[in-house]
Amino acid sequence: MLPILSLIVLIPLIFAALTLLTKTKEQARSLALVATVSVLLLTVYMYFNFDSSIAANQFEELAQWVPSLGITYHLGVDGISMPLILLNAIVLPLLVLFTWNDERKSPNKFYACILATEGAVIGVFTSLDFFLFYVFWELTLIPLFFMVSIWGGPNKHHAAIKFFIYTHVASLVMLLGIFGLYFAAWDMTGVPTLDIPTLIAQFQFIESGIVKDMIFLALLFGFIVKIPSFPFHSWLPDAYTEAPTAGSVLFVMLKIGGYGLFKIMLPMLPFTASPNLMITIMAVLGSVSILYGAFLALSQKDLKKMVAYSSVSHMGYVTLGAAGLVSLSVSGAMFQQFSHGLIMSIMFMSCGVINNATGTRIINDLGGLAQKMPKLATIMVFTFMASLGLPGLTGFIAEVSVLAGSFVNLPVYVIIALLAIVITAAYHLWALQRAMFGVYNEKLGTVFDINSYQTLSMGIIAILILYFGLNPSPVLDMMLTNSEQIISLMAVMGV
Amino acid sequence: MMDLMLFAPELSLVLTGLAVLLIGLFIPTESKKILGYIATLGVIVALFFTVSSLGTQATAFNDTVSIDALSQFFKIVFLVVALLFTISGIKYTEGNSSTEEFFTLGLFATIGMMFVASANDLMVLFIAFELASLATYALAGFEKKNPKSLEAALKYFIIGSLSAALMLLGISYLYGATGTTSIPGIAANADVLVSSPMGLVAVVLLIAGFGFKIALVPFHMWAPDTYQGAPSVVSALLAAGSKKMGIVAALKIFVVALIALQTEWQIAFAILAVVTMTYGNVVALNQTSVKRMLAYSSLAQAGYITMAFVVLTPMALGGGIFYALSHGFMKAGAFIATAAVTYMILSENKDSTDPDHIDNFRGLGRRMPITALSMTVFVFALAGIPLTAGYMSKFILFSSTIQSGFVWLAVIAILNSAISLYYYAKIVKYMYFLPTESEKISEPLPYTIAMVIAVLGVLVLGFWPEPFVYWAMEAAKVLIPGGF
Numbered sequence: 001m002l003p004i005l006s007l008i009v010l011i012p013l014i015f016a017a018l019t020l021l022t023k024t025k026e027q028a029r030s031l032a033l034v035a036t037v038s039v040l041l042l043t044v045y046m047y048f049n050f051d052s053s054i055a056a057n058q059f060e061e062l063a064q065w066v067p068s069l070g071i072t073y074h075l076g077v078d079g080i081s082m083p084l085i086l087l088n089a090i091v092l093p094l095l096v097l098f099t100w101n102d103e104r105k106s107p108n109k110f111y112a113c114i115l116a117t118e119g120a121v122i123g124v125f126t127s128l129d130f131f132l133f134y135v136f137w138e139l140t141l142i143p144l145f146f147m148v149s150i151w152g153g154p155n156k157h158h159a160a161i162k163f164f165i166y167t168h169v170a171s172l173v174m175l176l177g178i179f180g181l182y183f184a185a186w187d188m189t190g191v192p193t194l195d196i197p198t199l200i201a202q203f204q205f206i207e208s209g210i211v212k213d214m215i216f217l218a219l220l221f222g223f224i225v226k227i228p229s230f231p232f233h234s235w236l237p238d239a240y241t242e243a244p245t246a247g248s249v250l251f252v253m254l255k256i257g258g259y260g261l262f263k264i265m266l267p268m269l270p271f272t273a274s275p276n277l278m279i280t281i282m283a284v285l286g287s288v289s290i291l292y293g294a295f296l297a298l299s300q301k302d303l304k305k306m307v308a309y310s311s312v313s314h315m316g317y318v319t320l321g322a323a324g325l326v327s328l329s330v331s332g333a334m335f336q337q338f339s340h341g342l343i344m345s346i347m348f349m350s351c352g353v354i355n356n357a358t359g360t361r362i363i364n365d366l367g368g369l370a371q372k373m374p375k376l377a378t379i380m381v382f383t384f385m386a387s388l389g390l391p392g393l394t395g396f397i398a399e400v401s402v403l404a405g406s407f408v409n410l411p412v413y414v415i416i417a418l419l420a421i422v423i424t425a426a427y428h429l430w431a432l433q434r435a436m437f438g439v440y441n442e443k444l445g446t447v448f449d450i451n452s453y454q455t456l457s458m459g460i461i462a463i464l465i466l467y468f469g470l471n472p473s474p475v476l477d478m479m480l481t482n483s484e485q486i487i488s489l490m491a492v493m494g495v
Numbered sequence: 496m497m498d499l500m501l502f503a504p505e506l507s508l509v510l511t512g513l514a515v516l517l518i519g520l521f522i523p524t525e526s527k528k529i530l531g532y533i534a535t536l537g538v539i540v541a542l543f544f545t546v547s548s549l550g551t552q553a554t555a556f557n558d559t560v561s562i563d564a565l566s567q568f569f570k571i572v573f574l575v576v577a578l579l580f581t582i583s584g585i586k587y588t589e590g591n592s593s594t595e596e597f598f599t600l601g602l603f604a605t606i607g608m609m610f611v612a613s614a615n616d617l618m619v620l621f622i623a624f625e626l627a628s629l630a631t632y633a634l635a636g637f638e639k640k641n642p643k644s645l646e647a648a649l650k651y652f653i654i655g656s657l658s659a660a661l662m663l664l665g666i667s668y669l670y671g672a673t674g675t676t677s678i679p680g681i682a683a684n685a686d687v688l689v690s691s692p693m694g695l696v697a698v699v700l701l702i703a704g705f706g707f708k709i710a711l712v713p714f715h716m717w718a719p720d721t722y723q724g725a726p727s728v729v730s731a732l733l734a735a736g737s738k739k740m741g742i743v744a745a746l747k748i749f750v751v752a753l754i755a756l757q758t759e760w761q762i763a764f765a766i767l768a769v770v771t772m773t774y775g776n777v778v779a780l781n782q783t784s785v786k787r788m789l790a791y792s793s794l795a796q797a798g799y800i801t802m803a804f805v806v807l808t809p810m811a812l813g814g815g816i817f818y819a820l821s822h823g824f825m826k827a828g829a830f831i832a833t834a835a836v837t838y839m840i841l842s843e844n845k846d847s848t849d850p851d852h853i854d855n856f857r858g859l860g861r862r863m864p865i866t867a868l869s870m871t872v873f874v875f876a877l878a879g880i881p882l883t884a885g886y887m888s889k890f891i892l893f894s895s896t897i898q899s900g901f902v903w904l905a906v907i908a909i910l911n912s913a914i915s916l917y918y919y920a921k922i923v924k925y926m927y928f929l930p931t932e933s934e935k936i937s938e939p940l941p942y943t944i945a946m947v948i949a950v951l952g953v954l955v956l957g958f959w960p961e962p963f964v965y966w967a968m969e970a971a972k973v974l975i976p977g978g979f
Binding site: 065068069146156161169172176179180183187 | 875880881882890891893894897898905906909910912913916917920924927928960961964965968
C-alpha cells in the first residue's frame with residue numbers, strides 16, 4: 001500500500017526545499033500550488049478510505065529509527081487528527097491562491113515557509129512517536145519565525161523572537177514531561193519506547209501519584225501555551241498581528257496545542273492522581289480565556305489585533321470543551337478547532353486585504369468600505385457572523401456543543417463563558433459597522449476590491465463554513481467516535 | 496612492531512607533520528598552499544586507519560596505552576576537528592610564510608589529543624596533554640603582529656601551565672598514595688584512596704587542573720579572551736578539539752581511576768556544571784563579538800557535558816561522549832563560519848579592529864549565502880533544535896539525567912538551553928533580517944568545504960544517530976565495564 005502519511009508529510013517538506021531553489025515568483029508559486037494540491041488530493045483520497053466508525057489509528061506506518069533508545073518512525077491518523085489534516089490540506093492551496101498576485105521580496109523563501117509549515121504541522125498530526133512528534137512540533141517554529149521576521153509588520157523582530165522563545169520554553173517543559181513518561185515506563189518494563197499509544201497506555205501503571213501529576217502538568221503546559229490559553233497567551237497577539245497575512249493564516253492552522261489536549265491529555269487524565277484538579281485547571285483556563293479574550297478584543301483599535309484577541313477567546317472553547325468531559329463537549333471542542341481554522345483564515349485574509357488597499361488597519365480610520373469593496377464586504381460580513389456564532393454556520397455548532405455539553409459537569413464555568421457571548425457579538429458587529437458601513441471615508445483615496453484569486457479562495461472557504469455549518473457530520477462523525485471512546489474510558493475510571 | 500601497527504593513525508600524522516615541516520623549508524611562500532593539502536590528506540589517512548580499526552581491543556607499551564572503544568571514539572572526534580582545521584587552514588594561511596609551522600603544530604596537537612584518548616597511565620596522559628597544549632599555545636599566538644592574538648597566547652600559556660602544574664601535583668599525590676601511575680592500578684587501590692586524605696587532596700587538585708582545561712567556571716577566565724584573540728581557525732581547534740581532550744582525560748581519571756571517591760567529586764561536578772552552564776549562557780547574551788559569544792556558549796556546552804560526570808549512568812556517559820562528537824562538528828563549524836566572515840571583512844578593510852563584531856554579520860544571508868546557511872545550522876544545533884546533532888545529544892544527556900533522578904539538574908539545563916536560544920537566534924537575525932548595503936562576495940572555497948562537512952556531520956548525527964549512539968554507548972562501557 002502507498003505510504004500515504006509519509007507522502008503528505010514529505011511532499012510539502014521536499015517541495016519547500018525545491019521552492020527555495022527557484023528564481024522567479026511564477027516558479028515559486030506554481031511549485032507551492034502543485035505541492036499543496038497534491039497533499040489535498042492525497043488527503044481527500046485518505047478521507048474516503050477512512051473508517052469514521054472506529055477510534056483506532058489508521059493508515060499506520062512503522063519503522064525502526066534509533067532502536068537503542070526506542071525511537072521509531074510511527075505514523076497514523078484517527079478521528080482526532082484526520083479533520084485537522086483535512087483543514088490544513090484544504091486551506092493551504094487556497095492560501096497559495098490568495099497570495100497569487102502579491103508582490104513581495106524573496107517569493108521563493110516565502111512559499112518555502114508556507115510549505116515547510118504545512119509539512120511540519122501535518123507531521124505533528126500524524127506522529128505516533130514522541131520523538132517524531134517533538135521534532136515536527138519544534139519544526140513548526142522555524143518557518144513561522146522566518147515568516148514573521150522577514151515579511152512581518154513594523155514590530156516584526158520583537159514579535160518573532162517573543163514567539164520563538166515563548167513557545168520554545170513551553171516545548172522544553174513539555175519535553176521534560178515526555179522524558180518523565182519515557183523513563184517511568186522504561187523503569188517499569190525495562191524496554192525503552194517513545195511510542196505515543198504505548199506510553200499513554202503505560203501511564204496508568206506508574207506508581208507514584210506525584211510523578212504522574214508532574215508528567216501530566218508538564219505536557220499540559222506545553223499544549224496550553226501553544227493553544228494559547230490565558231495567562232500564557234501574550235505571544236499570540238504580537239505574532240498574529242505582526243505576521244504577514246499568510247503567516248497569520250499559518251498560525252491559525254497551527255492547531256497542535258488543542259490536538260495535544262485530545263490526543264494525549266484526555267486519555268491520560270483519568271489515570272492522574274488528582275483528575276479533578278486537572279479538570280478544574282483546564283476549565284478555569286478555558287473559561288477565563290473566553291471571557292478575557294473577548295474583553296481585550298472589544299478594546300482593540302486595530303482590526304487585526306481585534307481578530308487576534310478574538311482568537312484567544314475562541315480557542316478558550318477548545319480548552320473548556322476538553323475539560324467538559326462529555327462526548328458532546330469534547331467533540332464540540334474538536335469541531336471548534338476545525339471551524340476556527342476556517343473562519344480565522346478569512347478574517348485574517350480580510351485584514352490583510354484592507355491593510356493593503358487602504359494602508360491602515362485602525363478601525364476608526366476606515367469607514368464605508370462596503371461601497372468600494374462589495375465582494376470583500378460580503379465575505380467579511382458572512383465570516384463575522386460565523387465567528388460570532390450565527391446558527392447555520394460552523395462556529396455555532398462548535399460553541400453550542402461545548403457550552404451545552406460542558407454545562408453537565410462545569411455549570412459555573414459555562415456561565416462565565418456565556419457572558420462572553422454578548423461581548424463577542426458586540427465587538428464583531430461594532431467593528432463591522434465602523435469599518436465597512438456608514439459614510440465612505442474619503443481620506444482613504446481610491447481602493448480596489450479583492451481580485452479574482454482572492455475572491456475564489458475566500459469564497460471557497462466561506463462556502464465550506466456554510467456547508468459544514470449545515471451538515472457537520474462529515475467531520476463531526478470522526479470526532480464523535482474518538483470522543484466517545486475517551487469518555488467511556490473516563491466512565492470506567494469513575495472520573 | 497605489533498605495538499606500532501596499532502598506532503597507524505598517530506604515525507601517519509607524525510609523518511605528515513614532519514613532511515609538511517620539511518617541505519615548507521624548501522619551497523617559496525607562494526607555493527606553500529600545497530602544505531595544507533598534504534596535511535589534509537594526512538588527516539584523512541589517519542581517519543581511515545582509525546575507522547578501519549574500529550572494534551580493536553588492545554594495550555601496548557607495557558599497558559600504558561590502550562586501544563578500545565572509548566579511545567577510538569575520541570580519536571575520531573579529534574580527527575574530524577583536525578580535518579576541519581586543516582581544510583579551513585588552507586585559506587587562512589594563504590600567503591603566510593609560516594604555513595608549515597601552522598599545519599605541523601595543528602597535527603602535533605591532534606597527536607597529543609589522540610594519545611590522551613588512549614592513555615592508560617597518568618604519565619602518558621600528562622605528556623600527551625602537554626604535547627597538545629604546547630602546540631596550541633603557539634597556534635593561539637600565530638598572528639605575531641596582532642596584539643590580541645599575542646594576549647590570547649600569553650593568557651592561555653600562563654593559565655595552561657598553572658593547570659598543568661596542579662594536575663601534576665594531583666597525579667603525584669595519587670602516586671604517593673597508591674604507588675602507581677597506571678589508571679587501572681589506581682582504581683584497584685580503592686581502599687587506600689578512600690582511607691587516606693591524599694586521595695581527597697588529589698581530587699581537589701585534579702578538579703582545579705581539569706577545570707582550567709575544560710574551562711569550567713570559575714576556572715574559565717582565560718577562555719573568552721583566548722578564543723576571541725586566537726585566529727578563528729585555531730579557536731575552532733581549541734573549543735572543539737582540545738576541550739574534548741580535557742573531557743576524555745577527566746573521564747579516565749575520575750570515572751575510571753578515582754571511582755572510589757565518587758561521592759566526593761560528584762557533588763563538585765554538579766555544582767560546577769550548574770554554575771558553568773548558567774554563567775556561560777547569561778554572559779553570552781550581551782556579547783557583541785561573535786567569537787566571544789561562541790566562547791561563552793562553549794562554556795555553557797561544557798557545563799552540559801559535565802552533567803555526565805554527575806549522573807554517571809552508562810546512558811549519561813554515552814550521552815556525554817556523543818555530545819563531544821556533536822559539539823566537535825557544531826562548534827568547529829561555527830568558528831570556521833566566523834573565520835570566513837572575518838576573512839571577508841579583513842579583505843575589504845585591512846584595518847578593521849574587530850572583524851568578528853556582530854554588525855559584520857548583517858545581511859550575510861545575501862552576501863555569503865552558504866556561510867550564512869551553515870552558521871544557521873550550527874547555531875540552531877547548538878541551541879538544540881530537533882533533527883540536529885545538538886538536539887540528539889541533549890536528548891540523551893538530559894533525559895538520562897532525569898532517569899537517574901537528578902530532575903533539578905535537568906530542569907536547570909533545559910532552562911539554560913532556552914536562554915541560549917536568544918543569543919543564537921540573534922546571530923540568525925543579523926544574518927537574515929538586518930539590512931546592509933554591502934555587496935555579495937564570492938565565498939572562500941576551503942572554508943566552504945569545511946563548513947559543508949561540518950553541516951553534514953551535524954545533520955547526519957541528527958537524522959541517523961543510531962550507529963553513533965551505539966558507538967558512544969560502547970565507549971561508555973569501557974569506563975564502567977560491569978555497569979552500575
